[in-house]
Amino acid sequence: MSLTDTVIIGAGPYGSSLAAHLRARGVDHQILGRPMLAWRNYMPPGMLLRSEAFASNLHAPRSGFTVEDYCRQKGIPYEPMGMALPLEMFVDYALWFQANLVGEIQPVDVVNLRRVDGHFQLALSDGRSLIARKVVIALGLKGFAQTPPALQGLPERFVSHSERYGNLGWARDKDVAIVGGGQSALGLSALLHELGARPHILMREADVVWYQRPQAARSILSKLKGPDAGLGRGWRSLLLSECPGLFHLLDNAWRERIMEKSYGASGAWWLHDRVVDKVKISFRSEVRSASIDNDRVVLRVLTGNQEVSVSADHVIAATGFKTDMRQHAFLSKDIADEISVNGGLPELTSNYETQIPGLYVIGPASAHSFGPVMRFVYGTRHASPCVARHIAGSLKVGATQRVWSAGEAPMPERTGE
Known part of the structure:
Protein backbone atom coordinates (compact mmCIF):
# COMPACT_ATOMS: atom_id res chain seq x y z
CA MET A 1 0.00 0.00 0.00
CA PHE A 144 -22.43 15.63 -15.51
CA ALA A 145 -24.07 15.74 -18.94
CA GLN A 146 -27.65 17.01 -18.95
CA THR A 147 -29.96 15.50 -21.57
CA PRO A 148 -33.54 16.76 -22.07
CA PRO A 149 -36.20 14.31 -20.83
CA ALA A 150 -37.64 14.00 -24.34
CA LEU A 151 -34.37 12.44 -25.55
CA GLN A 152 -33.70 10.16 -22.62
CA GLY A 153 -34.08 6.43 -23.06
CA LEU A 154 -33.43 6.35 -26.79
CA PRO A 155 -30.67 4.03 -28.09
CA GLU A 156 -27.15 5.54 -28.16
CA ARG A 157 -27.05 4.81 -31.87
CA PHE A 158 -29.57 7.60 -32.38
CA VAL A 159 -28.97 10.05 -29.51
CA SER A 160 -25.81 11.19 -27.77
CA HIS A 161 -24.54 14.12 -25.72
CA SER A 162 -21.96 16.61 -26.94
CA GLU A 163 -19.59 15.53 -24.15
CA ARG A 164 -18.75 12.38 -26.13
CA TYR A 165 -17.00 13.81 -29.19
CA GLY A 166 -14.53 12.72 -30.43
CA ASN A 167 -14.02 12.15 -34.10
CA LEU A 168 -17.01 13.20 -36.19
CA GLY A 169 -16.23 11.19 -39.28
CA TRP A 170 -19.24 8.94 -38.68
CA ALA A 171 -21.58 11.86 -39.51
CA ARG A 172 -20.45 12.46 -43.08
CA ASP A 173 -23.47 12.73 -45.42
CA LYS A 174 -25.91 12.32 -42.51
CA ASP A 175 -28.70 14.52 -41.15
CA VAL A 176 -27.75 15.54 -37.62
CA ALA A 177 -30.09 17.50 -35.36
CA ILE A 178 -28.35 19.44 -32.61
CA VAL A 179 -30.43 20.46 -29.60
CA GLY A 180 -28.95 23.54 -27.94
CA GLY A 181 -27.75 27.00 -28.89
CA GLY A 182 -24.47 27.60 -27.11
CA GLN A 183 -20.83 27.38 -28.10
CA SER A 184 -20.86 23.58 -28.08
CA ALA A 185 -23.85 23.35 -30.43
CA LEU A 186 -22.52 26.03 -32.77
CA GLY A 187 -19.02 24.60 -32.82
CA LEU A 188 -20.23 21.08 -33.56
CA SER A 189 -22.51 22.36 -36.32
CA ALA A 190 -19.60 24.10 -38.04
CA LEU A 191 -17.39 21.01 -37.90
CA LEU A 192 -20.21 18.75 -39.08
CA HIS A 193 -21.01 21.04 -42.00
CA GLU A 194 -17.37 21.13 -43.03
CA LEU A 195 -17.19 17.33 -42.88
CA GLY A 196 -20.10 16.99 -45.27
CA ALA A 197 -22.92 16.39 -42.81
CA ARG A 198 -26.21 18.31 -42.75
CA PRO A 199 -26.57 19.79 -39.26
CA HIS A 200 -29.78 21.43 -38.04
CA ILE A 201 -29.66 23.42 -34.79
CA LEU A 202 -32.79 23.53 -32.61
CA MET A 203 -32.43 26.25 -29.99
CA ARG A 204 -34.78 27.80 -27.45
CA GLU A 205 -33.38 31.30 -27.84
CA ALA A 206 -34.68 33.86 -30.34
CA ASP A 207 -31.22 34.55 -31.76
CA VAL A 208 -27.52 33.77 -31.41
CA VAL A 209 -25.32 36.17 -29.50
CA TRP A 210 -22.08 36.45 -31.45
CA TYR A 211 -18.98 37.79 -29.72
CA GLN A 212 -16.96 40.27 -31.74
CA ARG A 213 -13.37 39.56 -32.65
CA PRO A 214 -11.22 41.17 -29.93
CA GLN A 215 -8.91 44.03 -30.80
CA ALA A 216 -5.60 44.23 -28.99
CA ALA A 217 -4.96 47.80 -30.14
CA ARG A 218 -7.70 49.86 -28.51
CA SER A 219 -7.74 53.36 -27.13
CA ILE A 220 -7.39 53.96 -23.41
CA LEU A 221 -10.96 55.26 -23.30
CA SER A 222 -12.25 52.12 -25.00
CA LYS A 223 -10.38 49.93 -22.52
CA LEU A 224 -11.75 51.93 -19.61
CA LYS A 225 -15.30 51.48 -20.87
CA GLY A 226 -14.84 47.78 -21.54
CA PRO A 227 -11.63 46.23 -20.14
CA ASP A 228 -10.45 42.92 -21.55
CA ALA A 229 -10.67 40.03 -19.10
CA GLY A 230 -10.21 36.29 -19.01
CA LEU A 231 -13.91 35.66 -19.62
CA GLY A 232 -14.47 38.41 -22.16
CA ARG A 233 -14.78 42.17 -22.38
CA GLY A 234 -16.42 44.39 -19.78
CA TRP A 235 -16.31 45.23 -16.10
CA ARG A 236 -18.67 42.41 -15.20
CA SER A 237 -16.40 39.92 -16.94
CA LEU A 238 -13.39 41.45 -15.21
CA LEU A 239 -14.96 40.99 -11.78
CA LEU A 240 -15.99 37.41 -12.49
CA SER A 241 -12.57 36.66 -13.97
CA GLU A 242 -10.42 38.14 -11.23
CA CYS A 243 -12.51 38.13 -8.05
CA PRO A 244 -13.79 34.60 -7.32
CA GLY A 245 -13.32 35.36 -3.63
CA LEU A 246 -16.00 38.06 -3.82
CA PHE A 247 -18.34 35.66 -5.59
CA HIS A 248 -17.74 33.19 -2.77
CA LEU A 249 -19.03 35.72 -0.23
CA LEU A 250 -22.45 35.92 -1.91
CA ASP A 251 -25.39 33.88 -0.71
CA ASN A 252 -26.72 30.95 -2.73
CA ALA A 253 -29.54 32.91 -4.35
CA TRP A 254 -27.19 35.54 -5.75
CA ARG A 255 -24.69 32.93 -6.93
CA GLU A 256 -27.39 31.00 -8.77
CA ARG A 257 -28.74 34.15 -10.36
CA ILE A 258 -25.30 35.14 -11.65
CA MET A 259 -24.55 31.63 -12.93
CA GLU A 260 -27.84 31.47 -14.80
CA LYS A 261 -27.30 34.81 -16.51
CA SER A 262 -23.60 34.46 -17.29
CA TYR A 263 -22.19 33.29 -20.60
CA GLY A 264 -25.31 31.60 -21.88
CA ALA A 265 -26.15 30.76 -25.49
CA SER A 266 -23.48 32.51 -27.52
CA GLY A 267 -20.86 31.89 -30.15
CA ALA A 268 -17.20 32.81 -30.50
CA TRP A 269 -16.20 35.32 -33.17
CA TRP A 270 -14.42 32.69 -35.24
CA LEU A 271 -17.62 30.64 -35.60
CA HIS A 272 -19.84 33.31 -37.13
CA ASP A 273 -18.77 32.93 -40.75
CA ARG A 274 -18.66 29.14 -40.45
CA VAL A 275 -22.27 28.91 -39.24
CA VAL A 276 -24.34 31.84 -40.56
CA ASP A 277 -25.91 31.04 -43.95
CA LYS A 278 -24.32 27.59 -43.85
CA VAL A 279 -26.09 25.79 -41.01
CA LYS A 280 -29.85 25.59 -40.63
CA ILE A 281 -31.00 27.06 -37.31
CA SER A 282 -34.54 26.91 -35.90
CA PHE A 283 -35.06 29.51 -33.19
CA ARG A 284 -37.58 29.41 -30.34
CA SER A 285 -37.68 25.64 -30.67
CA GLU A 286 -38.36 23.10 -27.95
CA VAL A 287 -38.22 19.32 -28.40
CA ARG A 288 -41.39 17.82 -26.97
CA SER A 289 -40.90 14.14 -27.83
CA ALA A 290 -38.71 11.78 -29.83
CA SER A 291 -39.23 8.38 -31.43
CA ILE A 292 -37.54 6.04 -33.88
CA ASP A 293 -39.21 5.51 -37.24
CA ASN A 294 -37.71 3.71 -40.23
CA ASP A 295 -34.20 3.84 -38.72
CA ARG A 296 -34.34 7.61 -38.12
CA VAL A 297 -35.06 9.83 -35.15
CA VAL A 298 -38.28 11.79 -35.42
CA LEU A 299 -38.56 14.82 -33.15
CA ARG A 300 -41.78 16.61 -32.34
CA VAL A 301 -40.69 20.22 -32.00
CA LEU A 302 -42.66 23.21 -30.78
CA THR A 303 -41.51 26.17 -32.89
CA GLY A 304 -43.27 29.40 -32.17
CA ASN A 305 -46.93 28.46 -31.84
CA GLN A 306 -46.90 25.36 -34.00
CA GLU A 307 -45.61 21.83 -33.65
CA VAL A 308 -43.48 20.46 -36.47
CA SER A 309 -41.67 17.21 -37.17
CA VAL A 310 -37.89 17.09 -37.58
CA SER A 311 -36.27 13.91 -38.86
CA ALA A 312 -32.57 13.06 -38.55
CA ASP A 313 -30.15 10.17 -38.65
CA HIS A 314 -28.80 11.21 -35.26
CA VAL A 315 -29.49 13.76 -32.52
CA ILE A 316 -26.80 15.42 -30.43
CA ALA A 317 -27.87 17.01 -27.16
CA ALA A 318 -25.59 20.03 -26.72
CA THR A 319 -27.57 20.95 -23.64
CA GLY A 320 -24.84 21.54 -21.11
Whole structure:
Protein backbone atom coordinates (compact mmCIF):
# COMPACT_ATOMS: atom_id res chain seq x y z
CA MET A 1 0.00 0.00 0.00
CA SER A 2 1.38 3.41 -0.99
CA LEU A 3 1.24 6.36 1.38
CA THR A 4 1.30 10.03 0.44
CA ASP A 5 0.30 13.40 1.82
CA THR A 6 -1.93 14.50 -1.08
CA VAL A 7 -3.63 12.78 -4.00
CA ILE A 8 -4.90 14.74 -7.00
CA ILE A 9 -7.66 13.00 -8.95
CA GLY A 10 -7.56 14.30 -12.51
CA ALA A 11 -4.70 15.13 -14.90
CA GLY A 12 -6.30 17.94 -16.88
CA PRO A 13 -5.57 21.69 -16.63
CA TYR A 14 -6.66 22.03 -12.98
CA GLY A 15 -4.97 18.90 -11.69
CA SER A 16 -1.78 19.65 -13.61
CA SER A 17 -1.60 23.25 -12.41
CA LEU A 18 -2.09 22.21 -8.80
CA ALA A 19 0.51 19.44 -9.09
CA ALA A 20 3.03 21.96 -10.39
CA HIS A 21 2.39 24.22 -7.39
CA LEU A 22 2.57 21.35 -4.87
CA ARG A 23 5.81 20.14 -6.43
CA ALA A 24 7.29 23.63 -6.17
CA ARG A 25 6.37 23.72 -2.48
CA GLY A 26 7.85 20.28 -1.81
CA VAL A 27 4.53 18.70 -0.87
CA ASP A 28 4.59 14.92 -1.30
CA HIS A 29 1.76 14.09 -3.69
CA GLN A 30 0.56 11.82 -6.47
CA ILE A 31 -1.53 12.82 -9.47
CA LEU A 32 -3.85 10.21 -10.93
CA GLY A 33 -5.49 10.10 -14.35
CA ARG A 34 -4.70 9.91 -18.03
CA PRO A 35 -3.06 13.18 -19.10
CA MET A 36 -5.58 15.52 -20.73
CA LEU A 37 -7.91 12.56 -21.32
CA ALA A 38 -11.14 14.48 -21.97
CA TRP A 39 -9.42 17.00 -24.22
CA ARG A 40 -7.71 14.27 -26.25
CA ASN A 41 -10.53 11.72 -26.51
CA TYR A 42 -13.83 13.56 -26.08
CA MET A 43 -13.42 16.74 -28.07
CA PRO A 44 -13.59 16.82 -31.88
CA PRO A 45 -10.40 17.26 -33.92
CA GLY A 46 -10.24 20.71 -35.48
CA MET A 47 -12.10 22.37 -32.61
CA LEU A 48 -10.90 25.81 -31.57
CA LEU A 49 -10.83 26.98 -27.97
CA ARG A 50 -13.42 29.54 -27.02
CA SER A 51 -11.01 31.35 -24.69
CA GLU A 52 -8.46 33.80 -26.03
CA ALA A 53 -4.85 32.61 -26.06
CA PHE A 54 -3.82 34.81 -23.10
CA ALA A 55 -6.65 33.26 -21.06
CA SER A 56 -5.75 29.65 -21.91
CA ASN A 57 -2.63 29.26 -19.78
CA LEU A 58 -2.26 26.52 -17.23
CA HIS A 59 -1.02 28.22 -14.07
CA ALA A 60 2.62 27.66 -13.19
CA PRO A 61 4.46 28.49 -9.96
CA ARG A 62 7.09 30.34 -12.01
CA SER A 63 7.33 32.18 -15.30
CA GLY A 64 8.13 30.59 -18.65
CA PHE A 65 5.22 28.19 -19.13
CA THR A 66 2.40 30.09 -20.80
CA VAL A 67 0.91 29.44 -24.23
CA GLU A 68 3.06 32.34 -25.45
CA ASP A 69 6.21 30.65 -24.11
CA TYR A 70 5.22 27.39 -25.77
CA CYS A 71 4.61 29.11 -29.12
CA ARG A 72 7.95 30.90 -28.89
CA GLN A 73 9.77 27.60 -28.36
CA LYS A 74 7.93 25.92 -31.22
CA GLY A 75 8.22 28.86 -33.61
CA ILE A 76 4.45 29.34 -33.79
CA PRO A 77 3.06 32.88 -34.36
CA TYR A 78 1.30 34.08 -31.21
CA GLU A 79 -1.27 36.75 -30.50
CA PRO A 80 -2.77 37.20 -27.02
CA MET A 81 -6.16 38.08 -28.53
CA GLY A 82 -7.70 37.26 -31.88
CA MET A 83 -5.62 34.11 -32.29
CA ALA A 84 -7.56 30.97 -33.15
CA LEU A 85 -6.16 28.36 -30.74
CA PRO A 86 -6.69 24.81 -32.07
CA LEU A 87 -7.52 21.98 -29.69
CA GLU A 88 -4.48 20.03 -30.85
CA MET A 89 -2.12 22.91 -30.09
CA PHE A 90 -3.62 23.41 -26.64
CA VAL A 91 -3.26 19.71 -25.81
CA ASP A 92 0.37 19.73 -26.96
CA TYR A 93 0.98 22.82 -24.83
CA ALA A 94 -0.58 21.16 -21.77
CA LEU A 95 1.53 18.00 -22.25
CA TRP A 96 4.63 20.21 -22.55
CA PHE A 97 3.62 21.97 -19.31
CA GLN A 98 3.18 18.59 -17.60
CA ALA A 99 6.51 17.24 -18.83
CA ASN A 100 8.35 20.28 -17.45
CA LEU A 101 6.50 21.03 -14.21
CA VAL A 102 4.34 18.12 -13.11
CA GLY A 103 6.55 15.04 -13.29
CA GLU A 104 5.09 11.54 -13.09
CA ILE A 105 1.37 11.16 -13.73
CA GLN A 106 -0.10 7.76 -12.93
CA PRO A 107 -2.53 6.79 -15.73
CA VAL A 108 -5.04 5.04 -13.48
CA ASP A 109 -8.61 5.65 -12.38
CA VAL A 110 -9.90 5.85 -8.83
CA VAL A 111 -12.58 3.20 -8.37
CA ASN A 112 -13.31 3.91 -4.72
CA LEU A 113 -12.61 6.76 -2.31
CA ARG A 114 -13.55 6.48 1.35
CA ARG A 115 -12.50 7.69 4.75
CA VAL A 116 -10.63 5.43 7.14
CA ASP A 117 -9.65 6.67 10.61
CA GLY A 118 -9.67 10.31 9.54
CA HIS A 119 -7.63 9.71 6.39
CA PHE A 120 -8.55 8.76 2.83
CA GLN A 121 -8.23 5.35 1.25
CA LEU A 122 -8.26 5.11 -2.54
CA ALA A 123 -8.71 1.90 -4.52
CA LEU A 124 -7.20 2.18 -8.00
CA SER A 125 -8.11 0.55 -11.30
CA ASP A 126 -4.80 -1.33 -11.42
CA GLY A 127 -5.55 -3.09 -8.12
CA ARG A 128 -3.36 -0.90 -5.91
CA SER A 129 -4.46 1.14 -2.91
CA LEU A 130 -3.35 4.53 -1.62
CA ILE A 131 -3.66 6.18 1.76
CA ALA A 132 -3.57 9.98 1.80
CA ARG A 133 -4.05 12.79 4.29
CA LYS A 134 -5.62 15.02 1.66
CA VAL A 135 -7.43 14.49 -1.64
CA VAL A 136 -8.19 17.02 -4.37
CA ILE A 137 -10.90 16.21 -6.93
CA ALA A 138 -9.79 18.07 -10.07
CA LEU A 139 -12.08 16.58 -12.69
CA GLY A 140 -13.90 18.25 -15.55
CA LEU A 141 -17.52 18.04 -16.58
CA LYS A 142 -17.57 14.48 -17.90
CA GLY A 143 -20.30 12.53 -16.14
CA PHE A 144 -22.43 15.63 -15.51
CA ALA A 145 -24.07 15.74 -18.94
CA GLN A 146 -27.65 17.01 -18.95
CA THR A 147 -29.96 15.50 -21.57
CA PRO A 148 -33.54 16.76 -22.07
CA PRO A 149 -36.20 14.31 -20.83
CA ALA A 150 -37.64 14.00 -24.34
CA LEU A 151 -34.37 12.44 -25.55
CA GLN A 152 -33.70 10.16 -22.62
CA GLY A 153 -34.08 6.43 -23.06
CA LEU A 154 -33.43 6.35 -26.79
CA PRO A 155 -30.67 4.03 -28.09
CA GLU A 156 -27.15 5.54 -28.16
CA ARG A 157 -27.05 4.81 -31.87
CA PHE A 158 -29.57 7.60 -32.38
CA VAL A 159 -28.97 10.05 -29.51
CA SER A 160 -25.81 11.19 -27.77
CA HIS A 161 -24.54 14.12 -25.72
CA SER A 162 -21.96 16.61 -26.94
CA GLU A 163 -19.59 15.53 -24.15
CA ARG A 164 -18.75 12.38 -26.13
CA TYR A 165 -17.00 13.81 -29.19
CA GLY A 166 -14.53 12.72 -30.43
CA ASN A 167 -14.02 12.15 -34.10
CA LEU A 168 -17.01 13.20 -36.19
CA GLY A 169 -16.23 11.19 -39.28
CA TRP A 170 -19.24 8.94 -38.68
CA ALA A 171 -21.58 11.86 -39.51
CA ARG A 172 -20.45 12.46 -43.08
CA ASP A 173 -23.47 12.73 -45.42
CA LYS A 174 -25.91 12.32 -42.51
CA ASP A 175 -28.70 14.52 -41.15
CA VAL A 176 -27.75 15.54 -37.62
CA ALA A 177 -30.09 17.50 -35.36
CA ILE A 178 -28.35 19.44 -32.61
CA VAL A 179 -30.43 20.46 -29.60
CA GLY A 180 -28.95 23.54 -27.94
CA GLY A 181 -27.75 27.00 -28.89
CA GLY A 182 -24.47 27.60 -27.11
CA GLN A 183 -20.83 27.38 -28.10
CA SER A 184 -20.86 23.58 -28.08
CA ALA A 185 -23.85 23.35 -30.43
CA LEU A 186 -22.52 26.03 -32.77
CA GLY A 187 -19.02 24.60 -32.82
CA LEU A 188 -20.23 21.08 -33.56
CA SER A 189 -22.51 22.36 -36.32
CA ALA A 190 -19.60 24.10 -38.04
CA LEU A 191 -17.39 21.01 -37.90
CA LEU A 192 -20.21 18.75 -39.08
CA HIS A 193 -21.01 21.04 -42.00
CA GLU A 194 -17.37 21.13 -43.03
CA LEU A 195 -17.19 17.33 -42.88
CA GLY A 196 -20.10 16.99 -45.27
CA ALA A 197 -22.92 16.39 -42.81
CA ARG A 198 -26.21 18.31 -42.75
CA PRO A 199 -26.57 19.79 -39.26
CA HIS A 200 -29.78 21.43 -38.04
CA ILE A 201 -29.66 23.42 -34.79
CA LEU A 202 -32.79 23.53 -32.61
CA MET A 203 -32.43 26.25 -29.99
CA ARG A 204 -34.78 27.80 -27.45
CA GLU A 205 -33.38 31.30 -27.84
CA ALA A 206 -34.68 33.86 -30.34
CA ASP A 207 -31.22 34.55 -31.76
CA VAL A 208 -27.52 33.77 -31.41
CA VAL A 209 -25.32 36.17 -29.50
CA TRP A 210 -22.08 36.45 -31.45
CA TYR A 211 -18.98 37.79 -29.72
CA GLN A 212 -16.96 40.27 -31.74
CA ARG A 213 -13.37 39.56 -32.65
CA PRO A 214 -11.22 41.17 -29.93
CA GLN A 215 -8.91 44.03 -30.80
CA ALA A 216 -5.60 44.23 -28.99
CA ALA A 217 -4.96 47.80 -30.14
CA ARG A 218 -7.70 49.86 -28.51
CA SER A 219 -7.74 53.36 -27.13
CA ILE A 220 -7.39 53.96 -23.41
CA LEU A 221 -10.96 55.26 -23.30
CA SER A 222 -12.25 52.12 -25.00
CA LYS A 223 -10.38 49.93 -22.52
CA LEU A 224 -11.75 51.93 -19.61
CA LYS A 225 -15.30 51.48 -20.87
CA GLY A 226 -14.84 47.78 -21.54
CA PRO A 227 -11.63 46.23 -20.14
CA ASP A 228 -10.45 42.92 -21.55
CA ALA A 229 -10.67 40.03 -19.10
CA GLY A 230 -10.21 36.29 -19.01
CA LEU A 231 -13.91 35.66 -19.62
CA GLY A 232 -14.47 38.41 -22.16
CA ARG A 233 -14.78 42.17 -22.38
CA GLY A 234 -16.42 44.39 -19.78
CA TRP A 235 -16.31 45.23 -16.10
CA ARG A 236 -18.67 42.41 -15.20
CA SER A 237 -16.40 39.92 -16.94
CA LEU A 238 -13.39 41.45 -15.21
CA LEU A 239 -14.96 40.99 -11.78
CA LEU A 240 -15.99 37.41 -12.49
CA SER A 241 -12.57 36.66 -13.97
CA GLU A 242 -10.42 38.14 -11.23
CA CYS A 243 -12.51 38.13 -8.05
CA PRO A 244 -13.79 34.60 -7.32
CA GLY A 245 -13.32 35.36 -3.63
CA LEU A 246 -16.00 38.06 -3.82
CA PHE A 247 -18.34 35.66 -5.59
CA HIS A 248 -17.74 33.19 -2.77
CA LEU A 249 -19.03 35.72 -0.23
CA LEU A 250 -22.45 35.92 -1.91
CA ASP A 251 -25.39 33.88 -0.71
CA ASN A 252 -26.72 30.95 -2.73
CA ALA A 253 -29.54 32.91 -4.35
CA TRP A 254 -27.19 35.54 -5.75
CA ARG A 255 -24.69 32.93 -6.93
CA GLU A 256 -27.39 31.00 -8.77
CA ARG A 257 -28.74 34.15 -10.36
CA ILE A 258 -25.30 35.14 -11.65
CA MET A 259 -24.55 31.63 -12.93
CA GLU A 260 -27.84 31.47 -14.80
CA LYS A 261 -27.30 34.81 -16.51
CA SER A 262 -23.60 34.46 -17.29
CA TYR A 263 -22.19 33.29 -20.60
CA GLY A 264 -25.31 31.60 -21.88
CA ALA A 265 -26.15 30.76 -25.49
CA SER A 266 -23.48 32.51 -27.52
CA GLY A 267 -20.86 31.89 -30.15
CA ALA A 268 -17.20 32.81 -30.50
CA TRP A 269 -16.20 35.32 -33.17
CA TRP A 270 -14.42 32.69 -35.24
CA LEU A 271 -17.62 30.64 -35.60
CA HIS A 272 -19.84 33.31 -37.13
CA ASP A 273 -18.77 32.93 -40.75
CA ARG A 274 -18.66 29.14 -40.45
CA VAL A 275 -22.27 28.91 -39.24
CA VAL A 276 -24.34 31.84 -40.56
CA ASP A 277 -25.91 31.04 -43.95
CA LYS A 278 -24.32 27.59 -43.85
CA VAL A 279 -26.09 25.79 -41.01
CA LYS A 280 -29.85 25.59 -40.63
CA ILE A 281 -31.00 27.06 -37.31
CA SER A 282 -34.54 26.91 -35.90
CA PHE A 283 -35.06 29.51 -33.19
CA ARG A 284 -37.58 29.41 -30.34
CA SER A 285 -37.68 25.64 -30.67
CA GLU A 286 -38.36 23.10 -27.95
CA VAL A 287 -38.22 19.32 -28.40
CA ARG A 288 -41.39 17.82 -26.97
CA SER A 289 -40.90 14.14 -27.83
CA ALA A 290 -38.71 11.78 -29.83
CA SER A 291 -39.23 8.38 -31.43
CA ILE A 292 -37.54 6.04 -33.88
CA ASP A 293 -39.21 5.51 -37.24
CA ASN A 294 -37.71 3.71 -40.23
CA ASP A 295 -34.20 3.84 -38.72
CA ARG A 296 -34.34 7.61 -38.12
CA VAL A 297 -35.06 9.83 -35.15
CA VAL A 298 -38.28 11.79 -35.42
CA LEU A 299 -38.56 14.82 -33.15
CA ARG A 300 -41.78 16.61 -32.34
CA VAL A 301 -40.69 20.22 -32.00
CA LEU A 302 -42.66 23.21 -30.78
CA THR A 303 -41.51 26.17 -32.89
CA GLY A 304 -43.27 29.40 -32.17
CA ASN A 305 -46.93 28.46 -31.84
CA GLN A 306 -46.90 25.36 -34.00
CA GLU A 307 -45.61 21.83 -33.65
CA VAL A 308 -43.48 20.46 -36.47
CA SER A 309 -41.67 17.21 -37.17
CA VAL A 310 -37.89 17.09 -37.58
CA SER A 311 -36.27 13.91 -38.86
CA ALA A 312 -32.57 13.06 -38.55
CA ASP A 313 -30.15 10.17 -38.65
CA HIS A 314 -28.80 11.21 -35.26
CA VAL A 315 -29.49 13.76 -32.52
CA ILE A 316 -26.80 15.42 -30.43
CA ALA A 317 -27.87 17.01 -27.16
CA ALA A 318 -25.59 20.03 -26.72
CA THR A 319 -27.57 20.95 -23.64
CA GLY A 320 -24.84 21.54 -21.11
CA PHE A 321 -23.96 20.06 -17.77
CA LYS A 322 -25.28 20.04 -14.24
CA THR A 323 -22.80 19.37 -11.47
CA ASP A 324 -23.86 16.61 -9.11
CA MET A 325 -21.05 15.10 -7.04
CA ARG A 326 -23.25 12.09 -6.37
CA GLN A 327 -22.70 11.07 -9.99
CA HIS A 328 -19.05 10.25 -9.27
CA ALA A 329 -19.24 6.48 -8.90
CA PHE A 330 -15.89 6.32 -7.10
CA LEU A 331 -17.10 8.32 -4.09
CA SER A 332 -18.31 6.29 -1.15
CA LYS A 333 -21.91 7.03 -0.21
CA ASP A 334 -20.98 8.77 3.03
CA ILE A 335 -18.57 11.12 1.23
CA ALA A 336 -20.98 11.85 -1.62
CA ASP A 337 -23.84 12.59 0.77
CA GLU A 338 -21.75 14.81 3.02
CA ILE A 339 -20.28 17.05 0.31
CA SER A 340 -23.41 17.26 -1.87
CA VAL A 341 -25.28 19.85 0.10
CA ASN A 342 -27.20 21.70 -2.60
CA GLY A 343 -28.67 19.38 -5.19
CA GLY A 344 -25.33 17.71 -5.73
CA LEU A 345 -23.28 20.92 -5.69
CA PRO A 346 -20.37 21.00 -3.26
CA GLU A 347 -20.32 23.90 -0.81
CA LEU A 348 -16.68 24.91 -0.47
CA THR A 349 -14.68 27.03 1.95
CA SER A 350 -12.60 29.96 0.71
CA ASN A 351 -9.77 27.42 0.31
CA TYR A 352 -11.82 25.09 -1.94
CA GLU A 353 -12.20 22.58 0.89
CA THR A 354 -15.45 20.63 1.25
CA GLN A 355 -17.27 20.01 4.51
CA ILE A 356 -15.01 16.99 4.91
CA PRO A 357 -11.64 18.30 6.17
CA GLY A 358 -8.84 17.46 3.77
CA LEU A 359 -11.10 16.90 0.74
CA TYR A 360 -10.98 19.64 -1.90
CA VAL A 361 -12.79 20.27 -5.19
CA ILE A 362 -11.39 22.44 -7.98
CA GLY A 363 -12.34 22.93 -11.61
CA PRO A 364 -15.86 23.23 -13.08
CA ALA A 365 -17.47 21.55 -10.07
CA SER A 366 -16.33 24.49 -7.91
CA ALA A 367 -18.15 27.06 -10.07
CA HIS A 368 -21.14 27.26 -7.72
CA SER A 369 -18.81 28.50 -4.98
CA PHE A 370 -16.39 30.62 -7.02
CA GLY A 371 -18.22 31.62 -10.19
CA PRO A 372 -18.17 30.88 -13.91
CA VAL A 373 -14.40 31.45 -14.17
CA MET A 374 -13.98 27.93 -12.78
CA ARG A 375 -15.59 26.52 -15.92
CA PHE A 376 -12.62 27.80 -17.91
CA VAL A 377 -8.88 27.12 -17.90
CA TYR A 378 -8.40 30.70 -16.71
CA GLY A 379 -9.65 29.63 -13.29
CA THR A 380 -6.45 27.64 -12.65
CA ARG A 381 -4.72 30.94 -11.78
CA HIS A 382 -6.97 31.23 -8.72
CA ALA A 383 -7.55 27.66 -7.56
CA SER A 384 -4.07 26.17 -7.93
CA PRO A 385 -1.99 28.56 -5.80
CA CYS A 386 -4.75 28.87 -3.21
CA VAL A 387 -5.16 25.12 -2.64
CA ALA A 388 -1.41 24.47 -2.75
CA ARG A 389 -0.83 27.17 -0.16
CA HIS A 390 -3.56 25.80 2.11
CA ILE A 391 -2.37 22.20 1.85
CA ALA A 392 1.25 23.13 2.48
CA GLY A 393 0.30 25.28 5.44
CA SER A 394 -1.92 22.64 7.04
CA LEU A 395 0.53 19.75 6.91
CA LYS A 396 2.58 19.06 10.02
CA VAL A 397 6.08 20.50 10.16
CA GLY A 398 8.42 18.20 8.27
CA ALA A 399 5.62 16.10 6.75
CA THR A 400 5.94 17.77 3.34
CA GLN A 401 9.36 16.34 2.63
CA ARG A 402 8.75 12.63 3.13
CA VAL A 403 6.35 9.77 2.65
CA TRP A 404 4.80 8.32 5.79
CA SER A 405 6.62 5.46 7.42
CA ALA A 406 4.69 2.22 7.85
CA GLY A 407 4.27 2.92 11.54
CA GLU A 408 2.55 6.24 10.87
CA ALA A 409 0.05 4.92 8.38
CA PRO A 410 -3.53 4.19 9.42
CA MET A 411 -4.51 0.54 9.24
CA PRO A 412 -6.86 0.11 6.26
CA GLU A 413 -10.09 -1.74 6.70
CA ARG A 414 -10.80 -4.82 4.65
CA THR A 415 -12.81 -3.93 1.56
CA GLY A 416 -13.74 -7.38 0.39
CA GLU A 417 -12.37 -6.62 -3.06
